[in-house]
Amino acid sequence: MKKFTVAICGCGNRGLSYSENMAKNPDQYEIVSLCDPNPAQIEKMKSVLSLKSASVFSDPEEFFKEKRADVVVIASPDRVHVPQALKALALGYDILLEKPISDSREEIDALVKAQKKYGGKIIICHVLRYAPAFVKCGELIKSGTIGKLYAIDANERVAYWHWSQAYVKGMWANMELSHPAILAKCCHDLDILVGYADSECDTLSSIGDLSFFKKENAPEGAADRCFECIHKDTCPYSAKRIYIDAWHEAGEPKFDWPFNKISLVYPTTEKNLIEGIKTHEFGRCAFKQRVDMIDHQMVQMTFKNGIHASLKMIFAEASGRRITFYGTYGEIILDERMDEIQILPFGKKKTVIKIGDLIKGSIGHGGGDSAIIDALYEMLTGTRDMTTSLAKSVECHLMGIAAEESRKAGGALVKVHA
């Protein structure tokens, strides 16, 4: 069995998730190199994975001077994905590239051209394409269970605390590091809509705004940091509630997301979490940030084969996608919060599939995080098609770019392809 050596560029949450899944398959993958400008992230990775002999780089420039492994996982911030992938291709790597690829048509085009020139494989981390419940819905639609699919209504509900963490206080609130939310959060959702519609998108329109996370909506007397705030025990956005109270309620996990975002020290302790919320960006007031990002967005799409779709990206009580597929002879509802897929053929008995039964122990993004690593091996060895190749992943990015153009133009109808 061929074993691939792997280098991880970007050792944050995603780099760790893929590495942990790779470490479960030591016959297939060996992590030999780590790169991250933050030494604490590298130390965390070494502790969690018990990596002793991996070469480590704190300077990405240095890391990309030579080829360090067969495969590189690029899990760095959004804006360096393409520059790093271009260097990796020139060095002869195959690449597992985090989404989003880019919010620039020119940059995406440059990457597509470079891949043709150098020939390395690029697999984009659109993990939902591998998640069992999402795969099941695609199979049900293809097999004609609901007749001919004519419309899709998708909702990406992001838990209120997660939204405030990532898109208000975190790296994704800042356009210098991130891409617009419709790409940063929802290129997954646009990508699965392309897959279900089985067509390119023709036109779309989009609206959305930053309506809530503003200074004027802060509770009266709110402090700049949650730990010093009079509302720290009552405000749902309080870092104390999100990272300390919730950690206790969750049974004090050893090193789980989101607690391992606030303190990189392994294993997690209350002392480290308190230190984290006193100093980390996630410990700041959610209403007093400079936010470039919107806090909700909606997109209406017409695919070239006539299928209509809508997507809502909203912050909500709990995370979980809900997608309704409307066919000429039935309906399917995928609801992650209800943990079920309902199959509703017109005039016949309803069937319910529990998503938990499909996932069976796989983890992250409905099992997609582990499933992509299993599939990656076959994609690298050429024994299966590349489900989320660069070529297949361009469409949803063009849709995201068009959606942002439409949103900025007040909801104007935009053609996705010139």
Ligand SMILES: NC(=O)c1ccc[n+]([C@@H]2O[C@H](COP(=O)([O-])OP(=O)(O)OC[C@H]3O[C@@H](n4cnc5c(N)ncnc54)[C@H](O)[C@@H]3O)[C@@H](O)[C@H]2O)c1
């Ligand atoms: N596929 C998914 O479902 C999914 C989910 C969440 C995030 N993401 C994407 O994954 C990427 C990483 O997100 P994350 O949640 O791991 O963030 P993170 O903040 O936890 O980790 C990012 C890491 O990159 C490091 N870094 C900064 N500049 C770098 C550089 N120039 N080169 C290498 N490393 C650098 C940071 O120090 C940090 O350790 C982002 O692009 C994000 O949009 C994808």
